[in-house]
Amino acid sequence: MKICVVSYHSSPLEPIGAGRSGGMNVFTANLYARLARFCTIDIFTYGKSARVPLSGNVNIHYIDKKNHVHFAEEIMQHHMLQRYDIIHTHYWLSGIIGLHLRKVSNIPWIHTFHTIETFKTIKKSKVRIEIEADIMRSCDIILSPTTKEKRALTKHAPRAQVIAIPHGVDTTRFTARVNGSSNLLYVGRIDPIKGLELLIDALRLLDNNLRLDIVGGPSQKQGDLESIKSYAKGMRISFSGPVSHDVLTHYYEHAAMVILPSYYESFGLVALEAMASARPVIGFEDTGLSETVGNRAGILVERNTRELARAIAFLIKNKTARHDLGNRGSKVVKNYDWSRIARVYLKTYEEIAKN
Known part of the structure; x- marks a missing residue:
């Protein structure tokens, strides 16, 4: 299976905990490193670096094009060679790329929001809310990390379109230790x-x-x-x-x-x-x-x-x-x-x- 992953605003290789880099980077780096045993995965992100291998069959492709249409066009050039089975976009900015890809391709499109503007309690962006609604209408499947979020999403999208799969953790890196501090x-x-x-x-x-x-x-x-x-x-x-x-x-x-x-x-x-x-x-x-x-x-x-x-x-x-x-x-x-x-x-x- 060949998977196209779009993480437009942030690379899985960026240092964690500052700027645009957070839980989503941890998620993409860990998930796709483990899927490398079974799939060929191309991760597309904005940047000027050369192609970088993440793990096994996983490669990160940096595209130096801020324009979403041009970014999507370059992904389509890769698709002509690789023939992806799935497109998985992460975060609303990558979802914009997905919207452009949907206009020129029928590749099954999965989207994970990671954060959803309309569910926030502070500083809501009307533009982002409208774009996220468009993504919900256009993608084939929405993946949600919790059943709570899935229930909320089904008020905006058909129930069959939303699937809940939790995120994970590296239990070999983070292990139980004696608690001796306050x-x-x-x-x-x-x-x-x-x-x-x-x-x-x-x-x-x-x-x-x-x-x-x-x-x-x-x-x-x-x-x-x-x-x-x-x-x-x-x-x-x-x-x-x-x-x-x-x-x-x-x-x-x-x-x-x-x-x-x-x-x-x-x-x-x-x-x-x-x-x-x-x-x-x-x-x-x-x-x-x-x-x-x-x-x-x-x-x-x-x-x-x-x-x-x-x-x-x-x-x-x-x-x-x-x-x-x-x-x-x-x-x-x-x-x-x-x-x-x-x-x-x-x-x-x-x-x-x-x-």
Whole structure:
């Protein structure tokens, strides 16, 4: 099987945790590296580099064309040689490429949004909402990481068009470790939608001796980082910037818990990494964490500062609860191992290609 993957705005090889690089990069790098055993995969992204092998039968092709039509035309040139069985676009910007490809090709088209503008609670773009609606109408299949998001999507697309497959985690890299620290950990980009100001407000209600490690860089604007640093002035908060996954494992090892205070989280790969590391997760119950974390591997609360502070205080005071939640999470997360998830994707790709 030959698969065309479009990740227009960001390459799977970009350093994780800053700029445009986040969970989607982790997703594409891990999924397609594992599918390389069964498929030939070309990943197309914007950039000026030469073709770069990712793993086995997976190659990343950089196309130095910002114009979506011209970008799509170059993909079609590859299709004339490769004859792709499936096109899978990731994120709304890649979906625009998919819309142009749909005009000139009947290749089965799968789209994964990763984030959906209309479901966000802050800073909605009307233009993006309209484009995403067009993508929903035009693609053959929408893949969603949670059944919760699938239910929401079926209000905008036919039920049969939406398939839920969870994301995965590398359980050989992120492994259960002894929990001997009281440090709090946040992992992710520094972006208003990630809710760091809510976490800082919650910490102000608690013991001044608590230490928070923030691992990740600014999403797009350096001002976001400077703003949150200013907001946290005088508190025991360290800003480590983006780090490699090998280094990230050490942060999980030294954390008592991982906190994800996002306003919007379609899935939450960081939660899976924390669970694989046997660390309890604290977050909000109206996000995608409700399916991965639930009440098994952490504490999910209503979205307000006091509830967040109570959850943190409870786990700080209760080492047994931290251990039990972390231990349960490390067992649950085995269902999300990338090798297992990749097999589900392969079966889905094969069924869509046949039909």
